[in-house]
Amino acid sequence: MVDLVVRSRxxxxxxxxxxxxxxxxxxxxxxxxxxxxxxTAAEDVDLGADALLPGLVDTHVHVxxxxxxxxxxxxxxxxxAAAGGVTTIIDxxxxxxxxxxxxxxxxxxxxAAAGQCHVDVGFWGGAIPGNAGDxxxxxxxxxxxxxxxxxxxxxxxxxxxxxxxxxxxxxxVDALFVVHAEDPEHLRDAASSAAYTDFLASRPADAEHAxxxxxxxxxxxxxxxxxxxxxxxxxxxPLIARARAEGVRVTxxxxxxxxxxxxxxxxxxxxxxxCCPPIRDSANADQLWAALADGLIxxxxxxxxxxxxxxxxxxxGDFAAAWGGIASVQLGLPVIxxxxxxxxxxxxxxxxxxxxxxxxxxxxxxxxxIAVGADADLVAFQPDxxxxxxxxxxxxxxxxxxxxxxxxxxxxxxxxxxxxxxxGDAPRGRFLRREIATGTKEI
Ligand SMILES: [Zn+2]
Numbered sequence: 108m109v110d111l112v113v114r115s116r117x118x119x120x121x122x123x124x125x126x127x128x129x130x131x132x133x134x135x136x137x138x139x140x141x142x143x144x145x146x147t148a149a150e151d152v153d154l155g156a157d158a159l160l161p162g163l164v165d166t167h168v169h170v171x172x173x174x175x176x177x178x179x180x181x182x183x184x185x186x187x188a189a190a191g192g193v194t195t196i197i198d199x200x201x202x203x204x205x206x207x208x209x210x211x212x213x214x215x216x217x218x219a220a221a222g223q224c225h226v227d228v229g230f231w232g233g234a235i236p237g238n239a240g241d242x243x244x245x246x247x248x249x250x251x252x253x254x255x256x257x258x259x260x261x262x263x264x265x266x267x268x269x270x271x272x273x274x275x276x277x278x279x280v281d282a283l284f285v286v287h288a289e290d291p292e293h294l295r296d297a298a299s300s301a302a303y304t305d306f307l308a309s310r311p312a313d314a315e316h317a318x319x320x321x322x323x324x325x326x327x328x329x330x331x332x333x334x335x336x337x338x339x340x341x342x343x344x345p346l347i348a349r350a351r352a353e354g355v356r357v358t359x360x361x362x363x364x365x366x367x368x369x370x371x372x373x374x375x376x377x378x379x380x381x382c383c384p385p386i387r388d389s390a391n392a393d394q395l396w397a398a399l400a401d402g403l404i405x406x407x408x409x410x411x412x413x414x415x416x417x418x419x420x421x422x423x424g425d426f427a428a429a430w431g432g433i434a435s436v437q438l439g440l441p442v443i444x445x446x447x448x449x450x451x452x453x454x455x456x457x458x459x460x461x462x463x464x465x466x467x468x469x470x471x472x473x474x475x476x477i478a479v480g481a482d483a484d485l486v487a488f489q490p491d492x493x494x495x496x497x498x499x500x501x502x503x504x505x506x507x508x509x510x511x512x513x514x515x516x517x518x519x520x521x522x523x524x525x526x527x528x529x530x531g532d533a534p535r536g537r538f539l540r541r542e543i544a545t546g547t548k549e550i
Contacts, residue, residue: 108147108148109130109131109132109137109146109147109148109149110131110132110133110148110149110150110526111130111132111148111149111151111152111483112128112129112130112131112140112146112148112150112151112152113128113129113131113152113154113159113485113487113523114127114128114129114142114151114152114153114154115127115129115142115154115155115156115157115159115487116154116155117156117159117454117490118139118159119158119454119458119477120139120476120478121463121476121478124454126141126142127139127140127141127142127159128140128143128144128146129159129477129483129485130146130148131485131523131526132526133526134482134483134525134527135473135480135481135482135483135525135526136477136478136479136480136481136482136483137479139477139478139479152521154487154520157488157490158454158487158489159485159488160192160454160458160462160477160485160486160488161458161462161463161474161475161476161477161481161485161486162192162193162194162195162226162462162474162484162485162486162523162524163191163192163194163195163461163462163465163475163486164193164194164195164196164197164461164462164463164466164471164474165188165193165195165197165408165436165439165461166196166197166251166406166408166469167197167199167336167337167360167408167410167411168184168188168196168198168199168409168410168411168436169199169201169202169410169411169412169413169432170184170196170198170199170203170220171202171203171414172203172219173203173204173216173219174202174203174204175202175203175204175414177415178202178413178414178415178418178504178505179413179434179503179504181220181223182223182224182225183502183503184196184436184503184504185223185224185225185226185228185534186225186502186531187436187501188225188226188436188437189226189524189529190437190501190519190522191436191437191438191439191440191441191519192440192486192488192519192522193226193409193436193437193440194226194227194474194484194486194522194524195226195227195229195466195471195474195475195484195539196226196227196228197228197230197231197251197469198216198220198229198230198231199231199412200230200231200232200233200250200253200254200265201233201254201260201262201264201265202261202262202265202412203216204264205264206233206235206262206264207230207231207232207233207245207250208232208233208234208238208245208265209238209241209244210241210245210248213230213232213248213250216230217230217538222534224534224536224537224538225524225529225531225534225535226524226529227474227484227525227536227537227539228536228537228538228539229249229251229469229471229540229541230249230250230251230538231250231251231252231285232245232250232253232254233253233254233255233265234253234255234268234272234273234276235255235266235267235268236266236268238276239275239276239278239279240279242279242280242282243280246282248540249538249539249541251469251470251541252282252285252334252469253280253282253283253284253285254284254285254286254287255268255273255276255284255285255287256268256286256287257269257286257287257289257290257291257318257321257322258287258289258294258318258383259291260287261383261430261431267291270321270324270325273286273321273325274325274328277325277326277329277331278329281331283331283332283333283334284322284326284331284332284333284334285334285336286318286322286333286335286336287336287337288315288318288319288321288322288335289310289314289315289318289383289384290313290314290315290317291314292314293311293313293314294310294314295308295309296309296427297309297426298427299425299427300425300426300427301375301376301423301424301425301426302375302426303370303373303374303375303377303380303426304370305426305427306381306385306426307385307387310383310384310385312339312340312341312342312343312387312391313342314340314384315338315340315342315343315384316342316343316346319335319338319343319346319347320346322335322357323346323347323350323355323357326355326356327350327353327355331356332356332358333355333356333357333358334358334359334360334468335347335357335358335359336360336410337360337361337365337382337408338359338360338361338365338384338395338404339361339384339385339386339387339391339395340384340391341387341394341395341398344359344394344398344403347359347403348403358405358406358468359398359404359405360405360406360408360465360468361395361404361407362407362408362410363407363435363439363442363443364380364382364410364433364435364509365386365387365391365392365395366392366395366396366399366407366443366446367442367443367445367446368380368386368509369386369388369392370385370386370387370388371388371389373386375424376423376424376425377509378419378421378424378425378426378429379419379421379433379434379507379509379511380433380509381419381426381430381431381432381433382410382412382432382433383431396450399460400452400456405464405468406460406461406464406465407439407443407460407461408439408465409433409435409436409439410432410433410435411433411434411435411436412431412432412433413433413434413503413505413507414430414432414505414507415505416505416506416507418430421507433508433509434503434505434507434508435508435509435510436503437501437503438496438501438508438510438515439461440457440488440517440519441494441515441516441519442515443457443460443461444457444490444515444516444517448490448516454488454490462474462476463475463476470541470542471539471542472542473542482525483525483526484523484524484525485522485523486519486520486522486523487519487520487522488517488519488520489517489518489520490516490517492516492518493514493515493518494518495512495513495514496508496510496511496512496513496514497511498511524536
């Protein structure tokens with residue numbers, strides 16, 4: 108007798124797609140049987156032709172609580188995540204107050220999040236000038252690694268590091284470092300303007316190229332593992348390829364907006380499209396897709412970074428003054444599946460990019476895969492269903508998203524977190540700790 112069995116003609120396992128019955132007890136997958144196997148279960152769900160995916164793992168989410176909860180909080184962010192098929196998030200260390208730059212701040216954040224999380228939640232720590240001494244303790248408390256900015260972060264309490272300060276942080280702790288790679292030398296202050304092209308020109312691809320080179324050089328010297336966050340500029344890809352070939356432990360992610368939105372199509376004043384680094388042109392996006400296909404970019408994560416409509420300057424449409432950040436944690440799966448399918452990729456590819464690989468990045472061996480022994484984080488998904496994005500219908504705290512009005516393919520149905528349906532009542536999410544020693548799991 109098991110707690111739950113979920114049957115589907117299309118179950119996505121690490122080995123590929125098959126008809127199967129996934130048996131769950133105590134929140135874990137205990138067996139994967141033939142689709143029509145006789146299994147005695149307290150609950151037996153048959154999805155038929157609908158797909159069963161492993162819950163997505165989104166390693167790049169800005170929740171902003173405590174301190175800026177009006178931008179987004181744990182209750183809303185994790186409810187939105189679950190509705191979008193995401194069952195694990197890792198929260199970024201900044202935009203909340205205090206930022207997660209020492210062990211005390213992590214405790215404050217966890218106290219704020221406690222009892223509110225509808226999915227499992229892990230935490231990144233932050234590396235800022237002067238806190239190298241705090242990093243080992245924070246790492247020992249279970250953060251998955253450390254985020255550093257090489258350019259202004261947008262908030263004063265989380266200043267950027269230069270190459271020497273990044274090296275100092277890397278020397279202080281054997282951890283994974285995740286880097287916002289834009290070089291301030293190549294950035295200009297954008298003049299007040301409602302034209303997206305003016306904002307784009309202030310953050311050229313050269314800025315990413317230079318900062319990726321810096322991050323790689325420092326990681327190479329320190330012998331540390333470095334991950335390039337939200338890569339937008341495809342021109343930096345050859346640097347990453349070369350460094351990997353030379354044995355530097357460097358990986359990169361990109362985001363749905365860089366893959367599916369086109370700078371040339373952004374209307375005047377549409378500040379919901381503003382993020383840093385910026386969305387570039389469609390030829391650039393084509394190169395990002397090629398890098399995903401060949402494995403140079405390992406994963407796709409949201410960089411969900413919302414704020415209030417007022418801070419997005421929805422009234423004036425001024426790109427220079429608007430907060431830079433895109434809200435999409437609930438929409439990443441259908442947005443990427445819609446575009447991936449048009450480009451000839453499979454749903455297995457999407458699962459690899461958005462579930463298994465991000466789990467591997469964070470060393471979460473029990474997440475992001477439908478396999479015996481893994482957590483029963485499961486998502487029912489209609490690959491051919493369609494819907495029109497209604498920003499007000501999303502669970503995000505603020506109804507601001509560049510995908511509003513888009514017709515997308517792929518509808519998330521039931522989401523199970525460790526074998527229990529996520530309903531929006533009774534949050535059951537847990538805090539996740541880094542499970543394994545740094546460097547023992549590579550992707
Ligand atoms: Zn971010």
